[in-house]
Amino acid sequence: MAYKTILAVLDTPQNATQITDFGIALAEQFSAHLVGVHAETLAAVPLIAPMEIPDPAAVQVLQEVAQKETAEVERIFRERTAKEGLSTECRSFISSAGYGSVSVMETVRSSDLIVASQSDPAHADHRADLETFLFESGRPMLLVPYTMKTPQPIRRVLVAWNGSREATRATFDSLPFLKAAEAVEILLIDPPERNDQTPELAGTEIAATLARHGVKVTLTTQETSGGLPAAAAIENRLADNSIDLLVMGGYGHSRWWEMLFGGVTRSLLDSMTALTLLSR
Incomplete structure (x- = not known):
């Protein structure tokens, strides 16, 4: 692809x-x-x-x-x-x-x-x-980002993963970037505990799938404290790891109700520091 x-x-x-x-x-x-x-x-x-x-x-x-x-x-x-x-x-x-x-x-x-x-x-x-x-x-x-005037190589990619349809679509739509990157991190924030899976195992299947595509992938599970919003946790990760590309689902209400992005997506887009790939 x-x-x-x-x-x-x-x-x-x-x-x-x-x-x-x-x-x-x-x-x-x-x-x-x-x-x-x-x-x-x-x-x-x-x-x-x-x-x-x-x-x-x-x-x-x-x-x-x-x-x-x-x-x-x-x-x-x-x-x-x-x-x-x-x-x-x-x-x-x-x-x-x-x-x-x-x-x-x-x-x-x-x-x-x-x-x-x-x-x-x-x-x-x-x-x-x-x-x-x-x-x-x-x-x-x-x-x-409007502040980014010159194209730079995409070496480090962060995938914001929550197992949703939107996140799945964005991840597979970004495969050309993921396969060409030097490092890809899948980030899960406060994954819920399910009957068939502990939070520690969340994301392991998508990581294995990407690895079969030849993606150099790692998996990070992060538990926030003090009520830190998911958008803020992602922003911190972007800055700490010098990420070139963020991959995430575009979450929002139905267009028949209002044409606005959802909270996490909107917060990140208002203060984006890296290239961001969105899919729905």
Whole structure:
């Protein structure tokens, strides 16, 4: 298994260079085809009273702004990917649904891996609907911290394991990274005691399975004290072990209720220090 089609989410000119460079590094590592995607969401058009017809001047301005940004993102992508032997293409979409449009989702679902940037609080124009990508695409998503500007080799990986469907999906979706890594640690935090298994044996089966794939894996079971949140325990482990990639399930409520990540996932994404691969 390898990533052969990598999709780079180029939602703004501010992060287009960063995500293109990370996409290039991954495309070169896995000999993959790199697709840059940019989607513009058409803003609400002011209406002219009393007939409430669209204001032609406002429509023209909105279209020009969208076209200008799309052209800038495409320019950045094409200039950065102008390397001999690199297979790339750039796709742009303009619709009222933006990144949630059917056309964008069809492209996303045909990729092996999505690469996107963590939201930068300094830029309010981060528009890619990453929650929709995670919930609806069925594809793993690699999030890059907005502070991480230069791709680095992924040597040490931490897998946050709790035996859930989401954690299982993320673990197997990350196999290309796990097999290439120098060290992979499976971390269990406060595993429950079951009738058929003690906490000490939790995670041994997934560790054995990964080892059969040639993954250099170790297993760590950690019991928190003083009510330390799971997110904080994972963050401490990331810092202590100089982790390059965190692998975890994307947990959240149904999209029919609210499009928000669950507590542990959201806490980690707000303060992420390492590349993070999420799957649902």
